Amino acid sequence: MSDASEKKPSRIQLRNRALILEAALDVFSVHGFRGATLDQIADAAGLSKPNILYYFSGKEEIHTTLLNQLMETWLDPLVEMDADGDPLAELLAYVQRKLDMARDLPRESRLFAGEIITGAPHMLPHLRADLKPLFDEKCAVIQGWMDTGKLAPVDPRHLIFSIWSTTQHYADFAVQVGVLMQTDDAAPGADAYLRALFSNLLNPTP
């Protein structure tokens, strides 16, 4: 009663909320918000549907919780790009981090992709409030690098788009990549290829 909001979540609460979010990530990342059902999530979590609604007020709250958690993780690799580091090394390291993320968190990547494809109904505010300022800031950093001749001059915005698209492709289109590569793990080749792609582009003295 000392606090109007919830006091402290019990062990069971913690475990079950995590269970639900984990299951929901599985389901939402494949079927999208509208295509996913509470029954699917309940099954995947090993809980009953009403029990899920005991922990979350509804389907929407589960989805937005997931999206909010994701936003931090998603922006992090770009945040870490250091304006004071070596330009080419910083950018290549950023590519590597994004590629690692596509490998380690493919469901998150697909959840994000699905949300954007459907017009980002739950994420537009986030994009404007969080992503846009960060994007502008890092574009300015890259532009600065180019202005001092440390990188070949290209449009920083399209550069970032191409980093996002090439890396996330391995998560979002994993099925297609799997069919075409026959081997399950496209990882090693992608690494080397993307490093070549972006260092050839950005090297100031070709």
Place this chain on the structure above:
Amino acid sequence: MSDASEKKPSRIQLRNRALILEAALDVFSVHGFRGATLDQIADAAGLSKPNILYYFSGKEEIHTTLLNQLMETWLDPLVEMDADGDPLAELLAYVQRKLDMARDLPRESRLFAGEIITGAPHMLPHLRADLKPLFDEKCAVIQGWMDTGKLAPVDPRHLIFSIWSTTQHYADFAVQVGVLMQTDDAAPGADAYLRALFSNLLNPTP
């Protein structure tokens, strides 16, 4: 009675089937198969739901019809890549065709992306039967170009992946691109950027 199958579609049939497919493309490309409803499609087409089921046997048939039509269009730019042309020019022209397609057919791009993200339940056979052989053939062509020293040597498979991802990004993530570029049309910059990206990579004598 001369033919057991349908004879010739009437003017009305032709018009309404086109109307339905057009509406369905709008709806499916945004909400995916499971997220889309027949009512939405009916509304968008300006027809009643039972009337739609008069022209198509069900939701699934509309979707697969759309996907089948798409497959041709989708593969076409790659088909046109000519083994006897100038390697670099052929590849850059391919990039340009894909970029034009992302601009002219964004709904088709999103429909395809959505289908792949959800695990390609309706397209896996197509991918294996149509895309895979074409992909292998063109990879061999590119590898041949590289072997004769006319292109810098990189993995042709990842090269194609990166062409697909960078170009389709402008269709699939249009909302995000719009937020970040503030201008509606990212076209001109993307053109020049991608040309630089791929010619720097592929030029045999940097």
Place this chain on the structure above:
DNA sequence: TCACTTTTTGACCAATTGGTAAATACACGA
């Protein structure tokens, strides 16, 4: 104009969906 076919509609299902309410089972500190 009139018979005949094609197209469209309105009324209706059965299944699925997100969500609720009340009763029940459980955990756990006193």
Place this chain on the structure above:
DNA sequence: TCGTGTATTTACCAATTGGTCAAAAAGTGA
């Protein structure tokens, strides 16, 4: 061990969904 708040289940809605069917309403050719 007992009582109390926490978890969970059972039994339900009401709305939406994909789809059916028979009747009505256009078209269409003679």
